[in-house]
Structure formats: structure tokens, C-alpha cells
Amino acid sequence: MNFDYDLFVIGAGSGGVRASRIASGFGAKVAVAEEYKVGGTCVIRGCVPKKLLVYASHFAEDFEAAKGFGWSVGETNFDWETLIDAKNKEIERLNGLYIQTLSNAGVEIINGRAVVTGPNSVRVGEREITAKYILVATGGWPDMPHIPGIEHAMTSNEALEMRSLPDHVVVVGGGYIAVEFAGIFRGLGAKVTQLYRGEQILRGFDDDLRHRLADEMRKKGINLMTEVNVEKIEKTDTGVRLTLTDDSVLEAGAVFYATGRKPKTAGLGLEEAGVALDEKGAVMVDAYGKTSVDSIYAVGDVTDRIQLTPVAIKEGHAFALTLFGNAPTSPEHDAVPSAVFSQPPIGTVGMTESEARARVGDVSVFVSDFRPMKHTLGGSSERAFTKLIVDKKTDKVLGAHMIGADAAEIIQGVGIAVKAGLTKAQFDATVAVHPSSAEEFVLMRTPRS
Ligand code: NDP
Numbered sequence: 001m002n003f004d005y006d007l008f009v010i011g012a013g014s015g016g017v018r019a020s021r022i023a024s025g026f027g028a029k030v031a032v033a034e035e036y037k038v039g040g041t042c043v044i045r046g047c048v049p050k051k052l053l054v055y056a057s058h059f060a061e062d063f064e065a066a067k068g069f070g071w072s073v074g075e076t077n078f079d080w081e082t083l084i085d086a087k088n089k090e091i092e093r094l095n096g097l098y099i100q101t102l103s104n105a106g107v108e109i110i111n112g113r114a115v116v117t118g119p120n121s122v123r124v125g126e127r128e129i130t131a132k133y134i135l136v137a138t139g140g141w142p143d144m145p146h147i148p149g150i151e152h153a154m155t156s157n158e159a160l161e162m163r164s165l166p167d168h169v170v171v172v173g174g175g176y177i178a179v180e181f182a183g184i185f186r187g188l189g190a191k192v193t194q195l196y197r198g199e200q201i202l203r204g205f206d207d208d209l210r211h212r213l214a215d216e217m218r219k220k221g222i223n224l225m226t227e228v229n230v231e232k233i234e235k236t237d238t239g240v241r242l243t244l245t246d247d248s249v250l251e252a253g254a255v256f257y258a259t260g261r262k263p264k265t266a267g268l269g270l271e272e273a274g275v276a277l278d279e280k281g282a283v284m285v286d287a288y289g290k291t292s293v294d295s296i297y298a299v300g301d302v303t304d305r306i307q308l309t310p311v312a313i314k315e316g317h318a319f320a321l322t323l324f325g326n327a328p329t330s331p332e333h334d335a336v337p338s339a340v341f342s343q344p345p346i347g348t349v350g351m352t353e354s355e356a357r358a359r360v361g362d363v364s365v366f367v368s369d370f371r372p373m374k375h376t377l378g379g380s381s382e383r384a385f386t387k388l389i390v391d392k393k394t395d396k397v398l399g400a401h402m403i404g405a406d407a408a409e410i411i412q413g414v415g416i417a418v419k420a421g422l423t424k425a426q427f428d429a430t431v432a433v434h435p436s437s438a439e440e441f442v443l444m445r446t447p448r449s
Pocket of ligand 1: 144145172173175178180196197202203229258259260261306307308339340341
């Protein structure tokens with residue numbers, strides 16, 4: 001049978017763009033449909049704009065620290081609108097680069113929403129298109145609980161576009177996005193209250209880091225409240241009024257929800273085409289990204305495995321190698337390093353201590369708790385913390401964790417060692433880079449337990 005395309009990709013985000021480009025490079029005729037902007041969540045309204053805002057929010061502390069190094073800092077002033085305009089300009093530039101990259105690779109971009117109409121067909125607007133393979137790479141979307149007044153809440157989508165910074169923001173959630181935005185709003189001068197329903201933020205991360213981050217956030221003035229949730233939201237003249245589960249009432253300029261993201265599969269025609277979804281609506285795939293329909297594959301957040309851009313990129317690349325590069329490749333999902341751009345940031349790879357104790361049993365734990373050199377003159381009381389989890393039997397480093405300045409930059413290198421399965425002895429044999437914070441990873445000698 002003749003198809004219009006060898007590959008039709010739905011969604012030009014991290015996974016979809018990589019898969020399209022690589023498949024096209026192998027000679028496939030490829031089209032990608034995008035209903036919003038080429039680049040996807042990470043580039044347009046996720047990692048990239050968020051990180052720009054994180055940079056912006058550090059300056060207040062940097063101006064303070066500068067004084068300790070002999071600088072006189074004059075009056076400073078921050079303008080949210082200027083920041084958002086500058087951010088938007090940069091995102092437009094990146095959007096253009098992504099379009100260019102796809103065009104250069106010979107991929108056709110179709111602006112519009114694609115709906116799957118069968119194992120080898122999609123519809124975009126009025127147009128019926130056939131393809132030998134379909135790749136679903138539609139990503140995810142903020143998921144908010146259905147409580148009264150939830151329509152008055154914003155998510156990261158709106159926060160990145162708002163025209164002014166509210167004087168007081170209530171952040172709901174205790175995951176990546178919640179802690180990152182709490183830090184951004186606070187650093188840029190807003191009063192911040194963060195509400196988390198559980199006992200401690202960042203569930204799933206190493207406990208030492210969770211406690212440390214909570215302490216540091218409180219030290220920076222974030223009012224972090226745990227074991228509490230929002231029952232209802234009402235609009236007021238100045239913002240919102242929240243009624244909490246402990247019956248208290250909180251007034252603020254805005255409420256920001258970061259309560260997880262759900263796979264974007266609604267109305268895509270997948271179930272009708274025979275593609276199995278799980279109870280959260282995620283596309284279920286095998287190790288190669290294949291769905292329950294042989295000609296339909298999926299990569300990235302829509303599969304709800306690990307919601308990280310570099311993982312989606314790996315999955316997209318592996319998909320293209322498998323189907324068009326004659327090299328069946330199943331993306332690996334173990335020892336995936338990640339960072340939380342909280343303040344201070346977190347870098348982590350491999351098992352947490354509790355996970356290692358549960359899965360491996362006999363482990364040694366090495367920790368280092370120190371004051372980064374910059375803060376000695378800078379005056380900040382912020383501390384840094386590094387941790388290694390080691391398998392006592394094999395001496396293999398099972399997990400590495402850090403909270404402190406530059407943790408994201410540092411963990412990438414450590415991630416190679418953990419992914420490679422290196423031993424603690426090999427870490428110890430590595431010469432330290434001095435003076436640095438990273439050197440702690442090769443200097444910890446006495447186990448805490
Ligand atoms: P997360 O899953 O990380 O966190 C969701 C948070 O919301 C949890 O604290 C959760 O609590 C809480 N929550 C869930 N439902 C409710 C509810 N009904 N009421 C109150 N609280 C609730 O999701 P995020 O939205 O923060 O981020 C989505 C994903 O995006 C992340 O998993 C991450 O993979 C990715 N991401 C990565 C970043 C990075 O790499 N730096 C940055 C931003 C996002 P509980 O713990 O009790 O379930």
C-alpha cells in the first residue's frame with residue numbers, strides 16, 4: 001500500500017522533533033503536526049523559560065553577597081514585565097531555530113491538531129493523511145484537582161505569561177514545579193506561601209535532600225506549610241481567598257497550582273483506533289515505544305514513564321533508529337540524572353537511601369555537609385550537602401545526591417560514573433578539583449552508616 005508519509009508525528013516537542021529529524025535523516029518521508037508552537041513544553045513553557053526566571057530570581061541574593069566582596073551595590077529594582085518580554089523574545093528565537101532545524105532536515109511541519117483515525121491514518125482539519133507509522137508525542141498538560149473555584153488558579157502555563165508579579169502567591173504542590181516556582185516568586189520579591197498535602201516536599205527524592213530543601217526554603221522566607229490542602233477558592237477584588245482543609249482562610253494575589261501533569265491523549269482518537277491507554281490516560285508502550293497497534297508508537301510524557309525532556313529525546317531517537325535506522329534500540333530508563341532548579345538546586349542520580357535499603361539491603365551511606373566557599377564572604381547561611389549510597393557487597397555507587405549551588409552542573413558528570421557502575425574505590429581514586437563543591441564526591445571517606 002502507498003502512504004502519504006513513512007512517518008507522521010503528532011506533536012513537535014522534544015521527543016517528536018528528535019524522532020522526526022533522525023527518521024528523515026534515514027531517508028523517511030516525515031511530517032509532524034503541531035497545534036501550538038514548535039519546540040514543545042520544555043522549550044516554550046517549561047524547562048527553558050523556567051530556567052531563565054530562575055536566573056533572574058538569583059540576583060537579589062547576588063547583590064547582597066557582592067557587598068561582602070567589597071562591592072557597593074546601588075539601589076536595585078526589578079521589573080517583571082521586562083523579564084517576561086525578554087523571555088518571550090528568547091523563546092520566539094528558539095521556536096524559529098526548531099522550525100529551521102526541522103525544515104533543514106526535510107521534515108514537513110503541519111500547523112494544526114491531528115487526530116488519529118485508524119492504524120495508518122490521521123486527520124488534520126479537513127485533510128485525511130495516511131502514514132506507514134504514526135508517532136504520538138503529544139506530551140502532557142497540567143492536572144489540577146476538581147475543587148470549587150479551581151478556575152481561578154493558574155498553572156505554570158499562565159505564570160510564564162502573566163503581566164505582573166502578585167504581591168503574595170500561594171503555591172500548591174510539593175513536586176518539581178512547585179518548589180521551582182516558589183523559589184522564583186520569592187527571589188523576585190513576592191511573599192510566598194507553599195501548601196503541600198503530605199509530610200515533606202519532593203516525595204520520591206532522597207530524604208536528606210527533602211528536609212534540607214524545606215529548611216533552606218523556609219530560611220529564604222517561604223512559608224512552607226505541610227499536611228494541608230485547599231478546599232475551595234473564591235475570587236476577590238485583590239486576588240483569591242482560599243479555604244484550607246484545616247478550616248483556615250488565606251488571602252493572596254494569586255494561587256499557583258503544580259499538582260502534576262497528565263498525558264495529553266484526550267480527543268486524539270487513540271482508543272477508537274485500538275491504542276490501549278492506562279487509567280491515567282497514558283499511552284501504553286513496549287520497550288521500543290510500540291503501542292497495542294503495530295503501526296502506532298509513542299514517546300515522551302504522553303507515555304508517563306519519566307517526565308523529562310532528555311528522556312523523551314532519547315526515546316524519540318531510539319524510535320527512529322529502531323524503525324528507520326535498522327538498529328533496534330530500546331531506550332534505557334535506569335540511572336537517569338535529574339535536577340530540580342529549586343533554591344538551592346538539587347542534583348540527583350540513581351537510588352535514594354531508602355530505595356537502596358529496600359532493594360539492595362546492605363548499603364553504606366557517605367555524606368558531606370558544608371558551607372560553600374562563596375558564602376564565607378558572601379554572608380549567606382545556605383549550606384550544601386552531598387551524599388553517596390554504596391552497595392557494601394560490590395562497592396558499586398548506587399546513588400549520588402546533592403543540594404547546593406551548581407548541583408545540576410555537578411551531577412551530570414557524577415551521573416556518568418553512576419551510570420557506568422563505578423565503585424566507591426574508583427570515586428576515591430579520582431583526584432579532587434580544588435576548591436570546588438564537586439570535590440566532595442571524591443573526598444567522602446567515613447560512612448555515616
Ligand atoms: P510532580 O508529580 O513532581 O508533583 C506533583 C505535586 O503535587 C506532588 O507534591 C503531589 O503530592 C501534589 N499533588 C498531586 N495531586 C494533588 C492534589 N489533588 N492536591 C494537592 N496536591 C497534589 O508534578 P509537577 O507538576 O511538579 O511536575 C510534573 C513533572 O514535570 C515532574 O514529575 C517532572 O518529571 C517534570 N519536571 C521536571 C523538571 C526538572 O527536571 N527540573 C522541572 C519541572 C517539571 P504527593 O507527593 O502527595 O503526590
